[in-house]
Amino acid sequence: MAQILWFEHYQPADAPELGGKNASLGTLLGAGLPVPPGFAVSADCYRKALADGGLTGQIDALIAAVDARDTASVAAAGERARALIGALRMPADLDAAIRAAYARLCEQCGGEQRGDGDGDLPVAVRSSATCEDQPDASFAGEHDTYLWVRGGDAVVAHVLRCWASLFTDRGIAYRLERGYRQHGAAMSVGVQQMVRPRAAGVAFTLNPLNGDRSQIAIDASWGFGEAVVSGEVTPDNFLVDKVMGAITRRTISAKTLEYRLTAADTVTAVEVEAERQSVPCLTDDEIAGVARLARRAEKHYKCPQDVEWAIVGAQASDEAQSVLLLQSRPETVWSRKPRQAATCNADPITSMVHTLLHPSHATPDGGC
Amino acid sequence: MADRFPSPFEMPTPPGAEGWQDLYAYSSVFSEDRREYEESAFWFMDGVHSPEAIPPWDATIVEYALIALSQYNTRHYVIPPARGVDMRFLNGYMYLSPVGVTDPKEIEARIPEFAERAGYYFANWDQLYAAWVPKVRALIGELETISFSPLPEREDMAVITEGRGTGSALDLLSTYHRLVDLTLKLWHHHFEFLNLGYAAYLDFFGCCKQLFPSIPDQAIAKMVAGIQVDLFRPDDEVKKLARLAVELGIADRFSGSEPAEQLLAALRGDPQGDKWLAAWEEAKQPWFNFSAGTTFYHSDKVWLEYPDIPLGFLRAYIAKVQRGETLERPIEAIIAERDRIVDEYTELIDSDEDRATFQAKLGLARTVFPYVENHNFYVEHWAHSVVWRKMRDLGRVLVAAEFFADVDDVFLLSRHEVSEVLFDLYHGWAVGAPSRGPKYWPGEMARRNGIMNALRQWSPPPALGVPPEVITEPFTVMLWGITSDSVRQWLGGAQADGGLAGFAASPGVAEGPARVVMSADGIGELREGEVLVAPLTAPSWAPVFGKIAATVTDVGGIMSHAAIVCREYGLPAVTGTAFGTKNIKTGQRVRVDGNAGTVTIID
Numbered sequence: 001m002a003q004i005l006w007f008e009h010y011q012p013a014d015a016p017e018l019g020g021k022n023a024s025l026g027t028l029l030g031a032g033l034p035v036p037p038g039f040a041v042s043a044d045c046y047r048k049a050l051a052d053g054g055l056t057g058q059i060d061a062l063i064a065a066v067d068a069r070d071t072a073s074v075a076a077a078g079e080r081a082r083a084l085i086g087a088l089r090m091p092a093d094l095d096a097a098i099r100a101a102y103a104r105l106c107e108q109c110g111g112e113q114r115g116d117g118d119g120d121l122p123v124a125v126r127s128s129a130t131c132e133d134q135p136d137a138s139f140a141g142e143h144d145t146y147l148w149v150r151g152g153d154a155v156v157a158h159v160l161r162c163w164a165s166l167f168t169d170r171g172i173a174y175r176l177e178r179g180y181r182q183h184g185a186a187m188s189v190g191v192q193q194m195v196r197p198r199a200a201g202v203a204f205t206l207n208p209l210n211g212d213r214s215q216i217a218i219d220a221s222w223g224f225g226e227a228v229v230s231g232e233v234t235p236d237n238f239l240v241d242k243v244m245g246a247i248t249r250r251t252i253s254a255k256t257l258e259y260r261l262t263a264a265d266t267v268t269a270v271e272v273e274a275e276r277q278s279v280p281c282l283t284d285d286e287i288a289g290v291a292r293l294a295r296r297a298e299k300h301y302k303c304p305q306d307v308e309w310a311i312v313g314a315q316a317s318d319e320a321q322s323v324l325l326l327q328s329r330p331e332t333v334w335s336r337k338p339r340q341a342a343t344c345n346a347d348p349i350t351s352m353v354h355t356l357l358h359p360s361h362a363t364p365d366g367g368c
Numbered sequence: 369m370a371d372r373f374p375s376p377f378e379m380p381t382p383p384g385a386e387g388w389q390d391l392y393a394y395s396s397v398f399s400e401d402r403r404e405y406e407e408s409a410f411w412f413m414d415g416v417h418s419p420e421a422i423p424p425w426d427a428t429i430v431e432y433a434l435i436a437l438s439q440y441n442t443r444h445y446v447i448p449p450a451r452g453v454d455m456r457f458l459n460g461y462m463y464l465s466p467v468g469v470t471d472p473k474e475i476e477a478r479i480p481e482f483a484e485r486a487g488y489y490f491a492n493w494d495q496l497y498a499a500w501v502p503k504v505r506a507l508i509g510e511l512e513t514i515s516f517s518p519l520p521e522r523e524d525m526a527v528i529t530e531g532r533g534t535g536s537a538l539d540l541l542s543t544y545h546r547l548v549d550l551t552l553k554l555w556h557h558h559f560e561f562l563n564l565g566y567a568a569y570l571d572f573f574g575c576c577k578q579l580f581p582s583i584p585d586q587a588i589a590k591m592v593a594g595i596q597v598d599l600f601r602p603d604d605e606v607k608k609l610a611r612l613a614v615e616l617g618i619a620d621r622f623s624g625s626e627p628a629e630q631l632l633a634a635l636r637g638d639p640q641g642d643k644w645l646a647a648w649e650e651a652k653q654p655w656f657n658f659s660a661g662t663t664f665y666h667s668d669k670v671w672l673e674y675p676d677i678p679l680g681f682l683r684a685y686i687a688k689v690q691r692g693e694t695l696e697r698p699i700e701a702i703i704a705e706r707d708r709i710v711d712e713y714t715e716l717i718d719s720d721e722d723r724a725t726f727q728a729k730l731g732l733a734r735t736v737f738p739y740v741e742n743h744n745f746y747v748e749h750w751a752h753s754v755v756w757r758k759m760r761d762l763g764r765v766l767v768a769a770e771f772f773a774d775v776d777d778v779f780l781l782s783r784h785e786v787s788e789v790l791f792d793l794y795h796g797w798a799v800g801a802p803s804r805g806p807k808y809w810p811g812e813m814a815r816r817n818g819i820m821n822a823l824r825q826w827s828p829p830p831a832l833g834v835p836p837e838v839i840t841e842p843f844t845v846m847l848w849g850i851t852s853d854s855v856r857q858w859l860g861g862a863q864a865d866g867g868l869a870g871f872a873a874s875p876g877v878a879e880g881p882a883r884v885v886m887s888a889d890g891i892g893e894l895r896e897g898e899v900l901v902a903p904l905t906a907p908s909w910a911p912v913f914g915k916i917a918a919t920v921t922d923v924g925g926i927m928s929h930a931a932i933v934c935r936e937y938g939l940p941a942v943t944g945t946a947f948g949t950k951n952i953k954t955g956q957r958v959r960v961d962g963n964a965g966t967v968t969i970i971d
Contacts, residue, residue, distance in 0.1 A: 207582050213716045214580040243712040244587045246875050248963050346725040348490060348571065348732055349483045355571045357449050357475070359845035 003094055004101045006039045007192070017042040019128030019188040024328055031300045033293065033325050037108060038123065038192030039101045043130045045094050046163050046187045053088045059167070068176035074169050081167035088163075090156050098159060099152040102191060109193050120150040122194040125158035127165050130186045131175070143171055143187070147224065147259075147267045148194055155191060162189040195324055196261060197310035199281040200225030201235055203290055204331055205242070205298040205305045211334040213304065215248070216240045216291045220281050223258030224267055225308050225326065232269065233257045236281050240291040247287055252280050286311055289323040297328040304331035371859070373831045375407050376458055384822035385459060391424040391782060391816065392457045396431065411456065411463035411832040412850055415923030417664045419903040421460030421823035424816075425759065425779040425786070426666055428551065429752065430462055431455070433664075436555035440563060441843070445489075446481040447563070450842050460823035463832055464848070468841040489564050493735050497561065500739070504557050504746045508654075511550050511754045514543055516762045518769065519797045537794040544762060544790060548783055551755055558747045565736040566846050572733035575726060579717055584875040584963075586938065591710050592733045598742040602658040602671065602749075605651040606678050607695040610685035612647055616640040619686050628675035654750050660888035662904070663748040666760075666779045669888060670753045680892060762786070769793055771805035772813045780816040830858045830946050849923075849944050858946055868920070868945040868952075872965035876940035879959045879970070880917040882952045899960055901952045904943075913937040918960035920948045920967050942967050 005014055010026025018026065022040040029035045050056050059081050067073045090098075106119025127143035144165035146158045165171065166187045175185060201220035206213045219228050219235040227233040233256060239249035254277045262268045282290070290309050298305045308327035345351035376398040381388065389397045398406050418430055438452020451467040469475050489496060519536050527535070569592065576588045613619045618640050622631070632648070635641030652672060660677055661668025671678045685695055710730065717723045763778030771789065772778075781789060789805060796803030835855045844850045849871055857869055883898040885891055891912050894900060900912065901920045913919075919941040940962030942948075948967065952958060957970040 210581045212580050212582045213718075214713060215582045239582060241582070241584050241587065242716070243709050244584055244590075246584050246586065247877075248582055248584055248875055250877070250963075346721075346728065348568070348729070349487050351575070351729075352486070352567045352571045353448055353479055353482065355574050356447060356567060356842040357840070359570070359840070359842040 003042055003045050003097045004039050005042055006037075006101075007035065007190075008037060016130060017044055017188060019043060019130045019186075020329065021126060021128035021327065022188050022190045023128075025190060025192065028297060028300070028325055028328055031296075033296055033300070034322060035325050036193040036195055038105060038190055040128065041094070041098060041159055041189040041191070043186035043188040046166075046189075049088060049091055049094065049163070050085070052091060055084050055088070059084065063167075063172065066172065066176065068173060071169070071173075074173050074176075078167045078169045078172050082164040085164040085167070086160060088160060090160060095156055098156050098191075102152050102155045105191065105193065122148045122150050122196075123155065124190075124192050124194045125149050125155060125162060126190040126192065127162040128188040128190050129166055129171070130188065131184065143168060147226070148261065148265070150265070159189045159191075163187050195310055195312045195326075197224060197312055197324075199223070199286070200308070200310035200326075201228040201290075203294040203307050203309060205294050205307075206331060206334055207239060208333065214242050216242055216294050218282075218287060218290050218294075220290070221255045221258065222272055222276065222281050223260045225310055226259045226267070227255075227257055227269065229308065238282070238287050240287060242291070242295055245288060245291070247284060250280070252278060254278050255281065282311070286323065293323050293325050294328075297325060301328070301330065304334065305329065306331045372834045373410075373859070374829060376411065376456070376463070376832045377403065377407065379458060379829075379832070382459060382822045382826040385819045385826070387815075388460055388819050388823060391460075391780070391819065392427055393431070393782065393784070396427065396455065396457050398456050398458060406456070407833060409454070409465045409833050410835045411465045412844070412848065413828050413830055414455075414462045414464050414848065415830075415903060416848055417662050418462045419662070419923065420665065421820060421826070422457065422462055422664075423666065423779045423820060424782040426664065427457065427462075428548065428783045429555075429664055429755070432552045432555040433558070434464070436552070436559045437563070437843070439556075440559040445485045445564065446478050447842070448475045448478040448482050449840070453843060458832070459826050459828065460820070461826075461828040465833075466841040466844045486564055486567075489561070490568065490732065497739055500557065500561065501742075501746070504554070504751070507550060507554055507557065508746070508751050508754060511547070511554075511751065511758065514547055514550075514758050514761075516540065516543060516758070516765050518765050519793070537790075537797060540765075541787070541790050541794065544786060547755065547758055547762075551751075554747055554751050554755075558743060561736070561739045562743060563843070563846075565740045567842075568732050568736040569740060570846060572729040575729045576713075579722060579726060580713065583713075585873070586875055587709060587713070590706055591713070591730060592737050593706075593741075597738070599745045601745070602655045602678070603681070604697075605655045606681050607685050609644070609648060609651060610682050610689055610695065612644055613682075613686055614689045616644055618644060619690060622679075622683050622686050628679045631679065632675070657750040657753040658745075659749050659753060660891075660909070663752045666756045666776065668756075670749075670756070672753065673757075677888075766793070766805070769796075769803070769805065771803075772809045774813070777809075777813045777817075780813055780820070831855065835859075854944055854946065867969060868942070868948055868967040870921075870942045870945035870948075870965050870967070872962055873943040874919075874939055874941035874962050876918070876938070876962045877960065878918040878940045878962075879957065882920075882954055882956050882958045883916075884949050884952060884954045886949065899958050901948050901954075901958075903949055913939060918962065919943075920945055920952070920958070920960055922946055922948045922950075 005018060005022075005026075007022070007026045007029045010018075010023070010030055012027075014026065015023040018040050025035055025038070026040075029037075047056075050059065062077045062081055065073075066077045102121075102123070103119055105123070106121040109121050125146040127145060129143055144162060146161065149155055149158050166185060199220055199222055201218060202225065203219070204217045207215040207217055209217075216239070218238040218240065220238065221228050221233045221235040228235045234253040235255065236253055237249075237251040238247055240246070241248050255272055256277055257269050258272050259267050260270050262270070290311075293309060294305060294307045297307050305328045307325060307329075310324050310326055312322055312324060345354065414430075417433070422430060434453050434455045441447040442451045449469050451469060454465040454467055456463050456465075469478065519540065523535055526532075572592065573588055576583050613622055618635070621635065621641075624631070626634075632645065635645055656671040656675075656678065658671045658678075659668045660671070660674070669677060688695060714723055714726065717726055759778055760775050763775035766772060766778060766789065767775055771793065778786070789809075792803045792805045796805075837852075839845060839850060839852045839855060854870075878899065880897050880899045882901050883894050884901045885894065886903060888909065891909055894912050894916055896915045897917050899918045899920060900916045903922045905919055905921055914937070916939065919939055921941070921943045923944055923946070940960050942960055942962060942965050945967060952967070952969060959968040959970055961967070
């Protein structure tokens with residue numbers, strides 16, 4: 001099994017080795033969607049490194065002893081497991097493979113390259129656990145993602161940190177709660193070109209308030225999408241009709257905080273200037289662009305999606321700006337609900353009597 | 369907030385309008401005899417059809433419209449929760465009170481009858497509707513043959529030699545009565561299909577809302593809307609004439625601003641001009657029987673009599689053609705878009721069962737919809753135009769007999785008074801002694817004109833009496849767009865910040881300078897990008913929708929003919945704001961949110 005799998009060469013057979021998140025990026029790129037390029041370190045590398053380091057049995061035992069109802073027990077086991085993995089030495093062949101892949105990515109995204117030597121393209125280093133993103137389970141946020149990582153050393157170090165994050169307290173607890181076998185879980189790591197968005201956020205390809213599948217709900221805020229994903233900011237919210245393309249609702253919020261690249265070359269939460277807080281962070285064209293992208297992801301997967309996106313380009317009028325897809329996973333809340341049969345009756349007379357008896361239900365004022 | 373509207377018995381008579389009650393039928397005004405019932409009912413003003421004070425003869429049309437609506441609900445189709453719609457005139461304005469069936473057992477008992485009667489119409493719709501158009505055309509044809517002429521000095525010799533045994537005055541009287549009866553018959557035909565059509569359309573509407581709670585109304589409208597619709601023919605004809613003028617190379621002769629009469633006369637006599645004039649004449653019948661108003665007033669301007677109106681649109685279209693813009697509705701693209709919308713929503717439905725229901729309801733909605741759109745041309749625009757024209761012919765006879773000076777004074781008579789006036793005329797003619805009319809009516813007409821002017825100055829409250837806690841009567845909601853929300857809003861007045869709320873009648877958000885337009889006469893003032901603020905919009909205003917940014921109306925819901933046309937044009941619209949034309953001033957910047965149904969005055 002290859003250690004490094006490029007997203008652009010993704011095959012469905014690779015999925016078990018890539019984890020949900022990475023497999024999804026590969027799939028989307030393969031479907032022609034605008035996903036920033038990158039590669040995955042296979043889950044097998046994780047398993048092999050743990051085995052070579054003599055940690056496999058030790059960690060299985062640690063977790064087997066955990067009492068899921070006792071947070072202190074979860075925390076203690078997690079801390080120990082993370083420390084063990086964090087202290088691992090990256091195997092030399094894998095270390096070299098990751099550096100080589102990163103160098104190639106730097107070259108591929110040449111325009112972004114700044115320094116010399118092996119390049120220092122900013123990348124996101126993302127955890128992609130092999131039991132993540134099952135259609136019935138949202139593992140969103142259980143494991144760690146590192147933003148704006150630069151240079152081969154840093155990339156290798158963050159791959160290790162992602163491995164360790166398989167044993168975050170919440171990750172352990174979530175797997176126990178859901179009944180996933182702990183020792184079956186492994187960690188693939190994605191290394192992906194990092195874009196510096198003007199605005200970013202998430203989109204659901206249904207209306208999360210009522211499950212209406214004809215709508216796309218967009219949450220958007222300034223800067224990196226982390227502010228939206230983490231819930232630290234009340235985002236602008238837009239509802240777009242999939243079929244008509246109309247923006248059927250818009251709620252502009254005071255966006256007090258944004259993740260921005262600072263002078264220290266780190267992505268940090270900073271306060272948004274007062275005059276920019278209540279300005280809509282997307283133009284109508286951008287809203288339409290995000291909706292189109294989310295719809296394409298949904299059409300590809302043939303089920304409702306929960307996507308992360310970003311707008312690159314300085315100005316709304318910037319010709320070069322574009323909407324990028326950073327992530328797409330199946331929507332889990334409404335998709336798990338048993339389907340509710342529409343109450344509109346097939347028999348026209350019965351149904352019309354109902355309409356006449358409840359006329360306001362049939363008008364836009366009424367609602368159902 | 370008050371919990372009721374003023375009693376009709378508390379409303380003062382506007383100064384100068386004393387005695388207005390005598391201009392209307394004794395049964396159509398509020399009275400002490402029925403006070404208990406009238407005070408306990410809820411009455412709303414019908415601003416959709418009759419935004420202004422209604423002249424006495426014009427009351428005929430609205431009375432016939434409502435009696436026909438009522439009779440079809442109550443006696444023909446047995447609509448389970450609805451009887452008719454009661455009506456009264458107050459200070460010349462029409463107030464309506466729908467009469468619901470409230471006892472659940474009675475509603476239940478009416479369902480099988482409704483199923484049998486309405487079911488028959490739905491099952492045989494195509495065949496019955498195919499008969500409707502010729503039926504109404506024949507009726508209009510019959511109206512067109514009506515003619516009124518002054519009584520002759522002597523009966524024709526033929527009356528003697530053929531032994532006819534009747535005289536001209538009998539013809540005059542019976543022709544008038546025939547005109548009145550044909551008008552009633554017209555309204556019978558109108559409601560033969562209308563309420564059933566609305567019910568089927570709203571049934572599909574409700575189904576879409578259940579499947580897709582946030583679906584824009586415009587999407588539903590687009591899935592149903594007809595492509596070839598007679599109601600849009602007048603506009604299409606003007607476009608055709610615009611293209612013809614360009615093709616014939618005579619476009620520059622339309623570039624001035626001279627009145628229609630002068631322009632048309634100047635075209636006469638050269639081959640290209642004559643060719644164009646022939647096309648113009650051909651388009652006029654019947655398509656210029658098109659009113660710039662609601663059609664319910666004799667004073668509404670009909671294209672046929674006011675060629676400057678279509679000519680104004682024509683000039684704008686010619687300019688568009690010359691700029692290289694296309695006027696044609698891209699039929700193939702519209703059909704493709706309609707099919708795409710249907711396919712995509714269908715694909716988003718989860719189960720086969722719901723998909724089948726959706727398709728069936730869409731099918732029925734499409735079956736009924738041509739009627740919902742087209743009847744408006746045949747009944748309101750075309751037939752009303754003929755009725756007003758014929759009444760003016762009768763007015764001319766009375767002017768010739770010196771009963772009054774102005775032809776339009778005939779509309780200051782109630783329909784029953786016209787019979788009396790004709791008897792007076794007949795009497796003078798038969799006896800050979802003076803009729804009373806020439807002494808009596810000139811003064812009386814002056815008084816009546818004074819009353820009508822006073823009534824027009826009055827500002828009618830949106831409603832009277834005691835509103836029900838929840839508006840459930842279907843026709844109040846379906847035909848007039850009045851809901852519990854509108855009632856609450858009327859009771860509370862406008863919002864504190866001066867903003868307005870109404871129906872989210874057509875989606876989208878737009879901002880622009882407001883232009884308050886109180887009647888069709890004002891639509892020429894609209895400039896590109898302005899927000900049209902009007903008591904109501906009428907389908908006949910079609911050509912202005914190409915340049916405005918949004919629409920705000922005082923009255924009407926999503927099913928008014930006007931709202932349907934608004935959605936066709938894809939403009940944000942908020943309807944039924946009650947106070948739009950009062951609160952918004954021309955030139956103010958307003959933001960119209962057709963998704964939320966709100967209007968904000970920005971400055």
